[in-house]
Amino acid sequence: MRVAVVQMDPEFGDVKRNIERAVSMISSETADLYVLPELALSGYLFESREEAGELAQTPDDPVFEEMAAVARSEAAVVVVGFAEKAGKELFNSSMLLAPDGSRSVYRKIQLFWSEKHVFSPGDAAPHVVECGGARLGMMICFDWIFPEVARSLALQGAQILCHSANLVLPYCQAALVTRCIENRVFAACANRIGKEVRAGRELAFTGMSEIVAPNGDVLVRGTVDREEVLVAEIDPSLADDKSITPENDIFADRRTDLYRL
């Protein structure tokens, strides 16, 4: 299958423009799975919770229709980050749009820095969605630093970690390689580029979106400062093989009886 990570530069607050840009980038490449950055529709640095609320959507919002139409017409899966409105709460979420029209949402369970003043932390375990020829697990940005997230997804059978990100720390992309090696899974990390100067802060996003193989090989890696769609042809079933020597299966070898977690 063909996996694409869409490295884009959302414009803060312009949901309509960002959707159009995302759809245009998706349409520029043929793939079976497209992963887009965290909060790709809204931008990242909210001045306040109220502002985030105005830029948030419910999962059935019509704003997703165009992207869902692409998923249907191309028989592809699209994973995209958005600010989710749920009653009085806001979540930093990823939406998975399946070719059959179904939708699945993951709410980021570990919030980064000022996100804690805007969003509620996710209230459900990271989960696996089987569609488009693979078993997919969503994780969002800062989730990368907690090995438990990728592990939880891999143990539930995920073959590809769909990592929507707005990375700012310098070592995340390298650490994601470790996540792949230790779980023998693929990762498709869609990071954004550009800067935001808002709310008294300046954040520079690090690009270098990447697709990584279960053996740690970086199949593609983006630039630090250009919008681009990076594509790799992969066989997701390779992630089902957890052996790394004739005597070692890294899941069977786990000593859950002796960990202190």
Added chain:
Amino acid sequence: MRVAVVQMDPEFGDVKRNIERAVSMISSETADLYVLPELALSGYLFESREEAGELAQTPDDPVFEEMAAVARSEAAVVVVGFAEKAGKELFNSSMLLAPDGSRSVYRKIQLFWSEKHVFSPGDAAPHVVECGGARLGMMICFDWIFPEVARSLALQGAQILCHSANLVLPYCQAALVTRCIENRVFAACANRIGKEVRAGRELAFTGMSEIVAPNGDVLVRGTVDREEVLVAEIDPSLADDKSITPENDIFADRRTDLYRL
């Protein structure tokens, strides 16, 4: 405190020579903690379980006396890998020799490849030893690939991962950097160099021993092919600070309620 990793090239089967070499290398540098490679006394590629048994020691074996004497006289801690004899069983173990003469043993809980035909897997959880001005956790070689091991040690308060290794896979040293970042701990990885051609196999060990800081900085990293002692001056208490932003403590942020491990 001064931490030293001793990158040596043990000669297979010559315990006396290897002890002398280890003591000589330890004595060449002043440090508060010396970490030596896995199976530094025996070498690695055993032809059989019987052969390993002949090269194994109990933790009170007189062969450790010279190293213990250095620990006492320098008021230093020495961590060294050895084949451990325990009744009818053999373990791939690390010995911690404390300045006060006490000894602590960690038995590798996840065995690599043909080690499974030679050793029993460790029967106790990785543990933390407080001595020499720091809280130390031992882990051995292949343990690196299981994030649960470093995590278990860090959650028990370890400030320094004492990683005795005979690494052969190409990405271990980079992955250990991830272990430090995700746990905000130091790691002192003593890897061996050289080759062993035995038991129908050839293994080339990758050197590049390293000392890594909680923020992922590689403070020192060795060559791939030279015996050397690498030293870094560190403040172990930095590992007690688990914050990475004003709003994020990576231990307090863990969502143990939502992991599926």
